[in-house]
Amino acid sequence: MSLIVMKFGGSSVGTPERMQRVAKRIVDSQLAGNRVIVVVSAMGDTTDDLIDQSKLLNPNPPAREMDMLLTTGEQISVALLSMTIHQLGHQAVSLTGWQAGIRTEAVHSKAKITDIRPDRLFKELDAGNVVIVAGFQGMTEDGDITTLGRGGSDTTAVALAAAVKADVCEIYTDVDGVYSTDPRVVKVARKLNEISYDEMLELAHLGAAVLHPRAVEYAKHNNVKLVVRSSFTQNEGTSVKEEAVMEQGVVVRGIAFDKNVARISILGVEDEPGVLANVFGSLANSGIDVDVIVQSGVKSGKADFSFTVSGDDEARAVDVINGIRAEVPFSEVTSEAGLVKVSIVGAGMVSNPGVAATMFKAISSLGVSIKMVSTSEIKVSCIIAAEPLQEVVRSLHTAYGLDTAEQVFVGGPQDRR
Amino acid sequence: MSLIVMKFGGSSVGTPERMQRVAKRIVDSQLAGNRVIVVVSAMGDTTDDLIDQSKLLNPNPPAREMDMLLTTGEQISVALLSMTIHQLGHQAVSLTGWQAGIRTEAVHSKAKITDIRPDRLFKELDAGNVVIVAGFQGMTEDGDITTLGRGGSDTTAVALAAAVKADVCEIYTDVDGVYSTDPRVVKVARKLNEISYDEMLELAHLGAAVLHPRAVEYAKHNNVKLVVRSSFTQNEGTSVKEEAVMEQGVVVRGIAFDKNVARISILGVEDEPGVLANVFGSLANSGIDVDVIVQSGVKSGKADFSFTVSGDDEARAVDVINGIRAEVPFSEVTSEAGLVKVSIVGAGMVSNPGVAATMFKAISSLGVSIKMVSTSEIKVSCIIAAEPLQEVVRSLHTAYGLDTAEQVFVGGPQDRR
Numbered sequence: 001m002s003l004i005v006m007k008f009g010g011s012s013v014g015t016p017e018r019m020q021r022v023a024k025r026i027v028d029s030q031l032a033g034n035r036v037i038v039v040v041s042a043m044g045d046t047t048d049d050l051i052d053q054s055k056l057l058n059p060n061p062p063a064r065e066m067d068m069l070l071t072t073g074e075q076i077s078v079a080l081l082s083m084t085i086h087q088l089g090h091q092a093v094s095l096t097g098w099q100a101g102i103r104t105e106a107v108h109s110k111a112k113i114t115d116i117r118p119d120r121l122f123k124e125l126d127a128g129n130v131v132i133v134a135g136f137q138g139m140t141e142d143g144d145i146t147t148l149g150r151g152g153s154d155t156t157a158v159a160l161a162a163a164v165k166a167d168v169c170e171i172y173t174d175v176d177g178v179y180s181t182d183p184r185v186v187k188v189a190r191k192l193n194e195i196s197y198d199e200m201l202e203l204a205h206l207g208a209a210v211l212h213p214r215a216v217e218y219a220k221h222n223n224v225k226l227v228v229r230s231s232f233t234q235n236e237g238t239s240v241k242e243e244a245v246m247e248q249g250v251v252v253r254g255i256a257f258d259k260n261v262a263r264i265s266i267l268g269v270e271d272e273p274g275v276l277a278n279v280f281g282s283l284a285n286s287g288i289d290v291d292v293i294v295q296s297g298v299k300s301g302k303a304d305f306s307f308t309v310s311g312d313d314e315a316r317a318v319d320v321i322n323g324i325r326a327e328v329p330f331s332e333v334t335s336e337a338g339l340v341k342v343s344i345v346g347a348g349m350v351s352n353p354g355v356a357a358t359m360f361k362a363i364s365s366l367g368v369s370i371k372m373v374s375t376s377e378i379k380v381s382c383i384i385a386a387e388p389l390q391e392v393v394r395s396l397h398t399a400y401g402l403d404t405a406e407q408v409f410v411g412g413p414q415d416r417r
Numbered sequence: 418m419s420l421i422v423m424k425f426g427g428s429s430v431g432t433p434e435r436m437q438r439v440a441k442r443i444v445d446s447q448l449a450g451n452r453v454i455v456v457v458s459a460m461g462d463t464t465d466d467l468i469d470q471s472k473l474l475n476p477n478p479p480a481r482e483m484d485m486l487l488t489t490g491e492q493i494s495v496a497l498l499s500m501t502i503h504q505l506g507h508q509a510v511s512l513t514g515w516q517a518g519i520r521t522e523a524v525h526s527k528a529k530i531t532d533i534r535p536d537r538l539f540k541e542l543d544a545g546n547v548v549i550v551a552g553f554q555g556m557t558e559d560g561d562i563t564t565l566g567r568g569g570s571d572t573t574a575v576a577l578a579a580a581v582k583a584d585v586c587e588i589y590t591d592v593d594g595v596y597s598t599d600p601r602v603v604k605v606a607r608k609l610n611e612i613s614y615d616e617m618l619e620l621a622h623l624g625a626a627v628l629h630p631r632a633v634e635y636a637k638h639n640n641v642k643l644v645v646r647s648s649f650t651q652n653e654g655t656s657v658k659e660e661a662v663m664e665q666g667v668v669v670r671g672i673a674f675d676k677n678v679a680r681i682s683i684l685g686v687e688d689e690p691g692v693l694a695n696v697f698g699s700l701a702n703s704g705i706d707v708d709v710i711v712q713s714g715v716k717s718g719k720a721d722f723s724f725t726v727s728g729d730d731e732a733r734a735v736d737v738i739n740g741i742r743a744e745v746p747f748s749e750v751t752s753e754a755g756l757v758k759v760s761i762v763g764a765g766m767v768s769n770p771g772v773a774a775t776m777f778k779a780i781s782s783l784g785v786s787i788k789m790v791s792t793s794e795i796k797v798s799c800i801i802a803a804e805p806l807q808e809v810v811r812s813l814h815t816a817y818g819l820d821t822a823e824q825v826f827v828g829g830p831q832d833r834r
Binding site for chain 2: 016019020050053054056057058061062064065066068069071072075076078079080082083084086087093094096099120143144145
């Protein structure tokens, strides 16, 4: 008898028919001999509707009150899903985050889980219930309701799986697994049977929005076996675990890209200690995430450097840089939006020299110039012009031998909570 | 500095404009020097919408899961009301029933409050917050969420007022107080400035739907001073307290009526011990509430008796009686729907003989025959034909000297949660 955690996103339970299909799937898993804990997100547009209601009354509501408001969305989902399972003649009990023993820091809208007390979960499992837990939420030691922020329901599922030592944590989504790249861009994108945590983490961070990076980190840290699979098909899905089996000759597992990148360049900066800390500290204080950073060599005491931000933050980032000109003298700040970041990811890269060279060659053979490069042990990222993105990704997919098996892509955009 | 509890029903917060008006009213009360606890119901149609959603998935959902679902309605209200107060530049904190320390029996859909632990309430008041508590809900000792059933938010308000020893519990509603009778029926109905708990209890039970009887009982038992007033005007409202000042010459405080009454008569019943217990036990087991019961004299070992039920239960009640014919032999069961119960209520009745006679005379002078009579220390009820109800109520209103001051009636139907 296995103990499993099944997580369903908001679009998987967005209509009565979908809710019934999910209930059936859960019951089938229990009938197959499993003890089942389910984590579910708010249905369809519930969260957006609640946010719209709040904006009419307060455009900048306190985060504590927003958490009180938004957590009702998941509470509605779990109650309705439990009722649907009862209608199928099976036992289920719904629990809020605090009822499931999920304790968090005293931070609102993006709390981290500090502790899970699984007594209630085991009590309900022992009574023969499917236990349905509201995702995305927890409680502080003082009894305030918190939310976990983006990817919260994925994180809830993984954290529960770790706390109860589940055999597997199944993440049900709109697609039937993790792909070698976005199948909407490259038709021959392959579904991966296995992937390592680190590879998944790079792919998740790089825009392959199947699984939230926080959840992957949590799974890696607690060695929780994850399976990403479709809630609409019986396909096997993708296993995410410590060491993925190396497929023959494959050093690159997948290709990710992020389409909304801007590059900011600061030229002629005085090369003094603390300059970089000042620049990036100011950006962080303004809530701007910086991704790739490249500093060129110093000439006559002056340096140039460039960094990338989300295209949405381009104007604000330039404002922040101009705002610190008094403290950090420089000669010029320039920016360029409409760029993309293309990345190749694979744990096999470490032991295979020449992987990056293949990437640069594939890109430049299309006449595309590479504006910035960033590398880690298991990935290489290039910042390039937005066009021709499709050709670049296809060319890389072929160059790294990922085209070997065609698969039909099923599904649409992901929900990200 | 007074400590007050203000309770607002769902229609008082049903639109953003109403929510803002309620927030303003709360802030004004705090600015006037009060420490304020607010209890609020689910907004407008929220509860009905949630019930409709659940019916699509399970026509008979478990009560525990229904409580999980419905309590989200009040949680949404309190969060939004708190945000609205913040938008006015004041401090507020919203609390669910369990956060407010409301403990109940382990019964779903109609739990009774067993205990209130007000530590959190005082902590938030001491921090200068308006404390906004979700009505209608509590938590069992085992950490399950419960609801209090009909009149639940009124009961929450009164119970909190008792627990924190509030100076007054203000119930805001659509009308500006308790009336001598329904102003839609008798134009000269007078708003009462004061009424005793017992009188209010009789009026509440008898269909004057301003305040739920459970809440009045709770207030009487804990000696909580209640004020019923309009959320739309600044009028003074009606005080409900231990001993209402007797207005000169007034022995009857008000006239209530219930329009949907059916009379069931069982004729020729064997007069044996346990017969009544059997009949009314069977009705109770079928969930049928019996109101007035009249037994006529016994002739040759056989008795006739009659009782009233809600018009909605007429057919089922007859079925139940026919179903126990084997155990309780009788010669005939008859029923008559479309009746009304008219009641006069007043604590002054006890010391004023002849009050009932005035009622019978006023009714019979209109050519209306009285089918049943029931009395208590502070009320007399008559079951009569539905027509002419208006003339009967007007005639009683005049006969008991209640027409003395005309008042304009403001407002519409009550919300009852």
